[in-house]
Amino acid sequence: MQLVIVTGLSGSGKTIALRVFEDSGYYCIDNLPATLLPHIQNHVADRDAAKVAVSIDSRSIAIESLPDILQTLKAQGIHVQLLYLDASLETLVKRFSETRRKHPLSTPHQALAESIKHERDLLSGLSDLGHHVDTSNLSSNALRNHTRDWMWQIEQSYQEVRPHNLVLSFISFGFKHGLPLDADFVFDVRSLPNPHYDPILRPYNGKQVEIQQFLQNEPMVLEMQRDIQHYIEKWLPSFYHDHRSYVTVAIGCTGGQHRSVYLVEQLGAYFKQQHQVMLRHRELQDAPAAP
Incomplete structure (x- = not known):
């Protein structure tokens, strides 16, 4: 199985990236709890899904255990790649203000900027685990194109033997x-x-x-x-x-x-x-x- 995990800050473009994989024939799961990842192979076995893309965000249960879960999946022979989407505080505040959407970690006693900073702290251990993309200055179309390019690269890596898979x-x-x-x-x-x-x-x-x-x-x-x-x-x-x-x-x-x-x-x-x-x-x- 080829497994892609899309994660990062809310408002950074995870939904856009996940749709790119869906349009390319991946079986996609949005907002999957991290604790269910070790069972992903059993879940999709009856669907004949060789390529799976999963979106995981900061609300996920046991998000802090995701690095260990990824190692477990790799030990099982699953090809795992992680796409981490990021953006500046100013950009995220502007995006949430323009769409008037509520931040997933917001509370009555916490401002939007504080919620974004809290989420960044929760996800700090994930940003170096895969391909880190700053979407602050990317349009939706540019992010789609970059995600397609990255998807092509990882699919090539499954087929080619290189001295360093970097x-x-x-x-x-x-x-x-x-x-x-x-x-x-x-x-x-x-x-x-x-x-x-x-x-x-x-x-x-x-x-x-x-x-x-x-x-x-x-x-x-x-x-x-x-x-x-x-x-x-x-x-x-x-x-x-x-x-x-x-x-x-x-x-x-x-x-x-x-x-x-x-x-x-x-x-x-x-x-x-x-x-x-x-x-x-x-x-x-x-x-x-x-x-």
Whole structure:
């Protein structure tokens, strides 16, 4: 059985992610108590469900025991992957305010922000167990696309034999829009030459040939790329030894349009030769195409 567990903060997009799995043929269970997970194989055996996705939130009974339950499931031969969705306090407060929904942990004596902080504390032991995604700056459609990409990666991992079953996730972002919450490493590339100051290059982004040609001709950019590659290669073994399944590397420039996007594309191509790689350009999700 292939088992995917979707968890994280309320309002971070768990329902959207679960529907992606449902649309892709997974047998989905929403808001399953954590204590029932060890019996999941018996529950779906009569349904011939080889792929199962389960949503578990902070209201679940014995949520603190979930890490031990996951180890038990893996020992039984079940392929388990965990998707943890997160978002900033400001984003979650705005989402709940806009939808006028009640937070699942809210009480008459506890404000919305306090409920969110309480939930974050309850789930703090889960965020490093799988693929951690910050949805603060993701639209619903961008989250669907990223979930599909991640689903494709984990399904590939069931079929392929690799020296290390570790996924490298590269994210480009703009510092003026805030740091991504899901980053293990953050590299600041704002010191590199900026195409933004060229009126002809400004409308393009780092995935397009006009920006690529500009940055490839800058020695500082090539040196920065090599330094980041060497740093990641040096410290990846520590993540193998810690039995981590995912490492997220964030590359940031000022606006998240040119330099960071270019370097994420280059680093992804380099590490894809030996690792499973995912790429995400946070600030390009809803950006218009260049002329």
